Structure formats: C-alpha cells, structure tokens
Amino acid sequence: MILEKNISLKKIWQILEQITDPEIPVISIIDLGIVRDVHVDENNVEVFITPTYSGCPAMDMISMNIRMALLQNGFTNVKITQQLSPAWTTDWMTEEGKEKLKVYGIAPPVGKSIDQKYLEELKVECPQCHSKNTKLLSQFGSTACKALYQCQDCKEPFDYFKCH
Amino acid sequence: MSENHINISTNQPFNYCLHLADNSLIMGHRLSEWTGHGPMLEQDIAISNIALDLIGQSRNFYQYAAQLKGEGTTEDSLAYLREANEFKNILLVELPNGDWAKTILKLFFFSTYQYYLYQKLINSSDKQLSAIAEKSLKEVTYHLRWSSEWVIRLGDGTEESNKRIKNALDELWAYTGEMFLPSTYETEYAENNIGVDVSSIKIDWDKKVNEIFEEATLPSPNGEGLGVRSFGKEGNHTQHLQAILKDMQYLQRAYPGCEW
Known part of the structure; x- marks a missing residue:
C-alpha cells in the first residue's frame, strides 16, 4: 500500500x-x-x-x-x-525556471526578497543582449508580477519578473 | 435586521475582517475606474495592476469572512449583496477619483496606512489574518513606492501640478483622521491581539507622509485631519458609496447568481 x-x-x-x-x-x-x-x-x-x-x-x-x-x-x-502562508516569494522559483524565463525574453528576478532591499534599485540584465545598462520604464508591466524595463544599449524594451 | 444592527461579541473577527476587505475592495474598485483612461499607457497599466492587487486582497479577506460566518455565505454574497450601511470601509476610499492628483494623493495616504497596518497585522494571533497581511504587504510596498514617486513628481513639478495636488490635499486631509480612530470592533480585536491598534500606527504614518511631502516641496499637513469621526467603519457613508454599489452590484441584483 x-x-x-x-x-x-x-x-x-x-x-x-x-x-x-x-x-x-x-x-x-x-x-x-x-x-x-x-x-x-x-x-x-x-x-x-x-x-x-x-x-x-x-x-x-x-x-x-x-x-x-x-x-x-x-x-x-x-x-x-x-495556502497563503508562508507567502510565495520569487525565491521559490527554481534556477531552471529563471533560466527558462531569460531564454523566453523575460528578465528573471534579481536577488532575494527576504528583506525590504527588493525595493532598492537593482541592476537588471537585458535578456536580449545581456547588458546591465537598463532602465525602469514602469514598475508595473503586462501582468501584476512584472515591471517594464528598457535596455539602453540594444534599446529593446523587456519585461522583468519583479522580486517579491 | 441586518448583521449591521446586531451587536454580537465573539472571538471570531468577522466584522474586523469585513472592514479590511471593504477597504481594499472599494479602493480597488475606484482605481479600476481609471482603466482605459490613464494619462499614459504605462500609468494606466500601473493603476489597473494596483486595483487588481487590492481586489485580490479583498477576496482573501472576504473568503475568510465567509468561512467565519458560515450559513452559505460566500465572498460574492459579501461583496455583491450587502447594502451600503453594512459596508465598513473608511470614507477616504469611497471618495470620487477627481483628477490624477487627487487619485494619487488618496492612494498615497491609503497605501501608507496599509503598509504600517499590515506590518502589525502579520503578528496577529489569528493565523489567516496574519497570512493575508504577509501576502498583501509585499504588494502594498510597491503601491507605496509608486504613489510616493507620483506625489513627489506632482508636488515638485509644474505650477499647475503643484496647485492640483495642494487642492487634493485640502479636499482629502479631513478624511485621513478616520484611519486612526478605532471603531468598536477594532478596539475589541486589538485587545484580543487579533487586530491592530490603529492609533499606534499614526506616528509612523505621519513620519512617512512628512518625509514624502518634504521631498515634494509640499507644506507639512500636521495638526489637522482629526475632525472626522469614525463614520464609514461603523456603516455611515457618503452618498458616493451608494453610487459605487449601484454599478458594482447591478449584475448580481438584476440576475441573482449569474456567472460567466
């Protein structure tokens, strides 16, 4: 059994x-x-x-x-x-999952969400050309979990999966 | 006799939970009125996302309230089938959006409030309230950041934007006092360590508001805002809530039980 x-x-x-x-x-x-x-x-x-x-x-x-x-x-x-508790955080996303996001064109969450630091400015890597010279266009993107960024080098706008 | 008129003292935080749910639902509903009308696409998306977060939070609270109540109560019956005098939201959230400055300032006051409230509610002896607070706080942190940036941009922007946010301040400030005046159920559950003593978060709230106002070159609004008694929390609303409910509840009232 x-x-x-x-x-x-x-x-x-x-x-x-x-x-x-x-x-x-x-x-x-x-x-x-x-x-x-x-x-x-x-x-x-x-x-x-x-x-x-x-x-x-x-x-x-x-x-x-x-x-x-x-x-x-x-x-x-x-x-x-x-089940609401413990609350989901982006830390629970697997490394494999983060890699898949990147390949798909969405920048995966950067850093850990344990403390309030996730609200500080982070260097988000462009999923297209891998430049870190990117800027935040809007904190809220196409869905609640994403923010909108733009790469300053390749000029491509992209979604960033917010660290929560 | 509706629930509102029966004063039941119980350890089940039904009224308290409804109050938290109603605040989020009405604020979320108001913000959703901007969907498709935002001043630019990114901000339209942002405010719609915030609305979605708040309505999601209210669902969590309503589901829990429905569970506490039993007797076939559902999240939908709580949201769609109660009368205005049974709603326990603060008056601030039901006020019309007005212009962008008024919407932003209202959201900033409310997000600052939720930010400190949920930080304390995490310590609630009620596990479900604590779990919802923990989940919601992450979202509210983003709302606070976004609305703070807008208050700064408008206050320290053009002559026109500065004038508009000052007008908004004149209109809204009197409604902020209610947040920190406990209703009977808030007092009861704060004593049981289930709810939050709202008067205790006023210091943090004031500090945050002053900090952002200073950066926005806006005058410090201290010392006022306590004129309004605790009305909305006890079910005494402005006519604006009636108008919201007429829109929001229309479908369920006209076609009871309708789903799509």
Missing part, C-alpha cells in the same frame, strides 16, 4: 511538472514554485498551491488545469487548496 502511494505521489508530481503558467507558457508551476504539497489518501488527491499575487487572475486557470490534468490521468477525486 505504501509503495503504491509513493508511486502515485511521484506520478502526480510528474503530471504537475507538465502544467505551465498560462501567462508565461515556458515555465511550469513547479518551476514557479507555487505547488506547496501533495497529499494522497486512497483515491483522494489534495494539491496545495500558493498564489503568486493576491489578485493573480491566472490562479483560477492554474487550478482548473491541475484538476483537468489529474483527471486525464485517472485521479478523479482532486481537491485544490489555496
């Missing part, structure tokens, strides 16, 4: 790895670090997720995608629980 449960758990994590962020389709919800825990009890599966931003409209979509993906793999009793 225990062995079976472990196989299920492993399989569920593998399924979750296939689910991407609807706004940034190159990174998975595991890369993003929003899946906190998975509980399996007989046929019941409970997935704990933490929202990135309070008003993130992608959360409902992500919950639905988790439910659908698990259903397609035979897990019929799925419960998705939103």
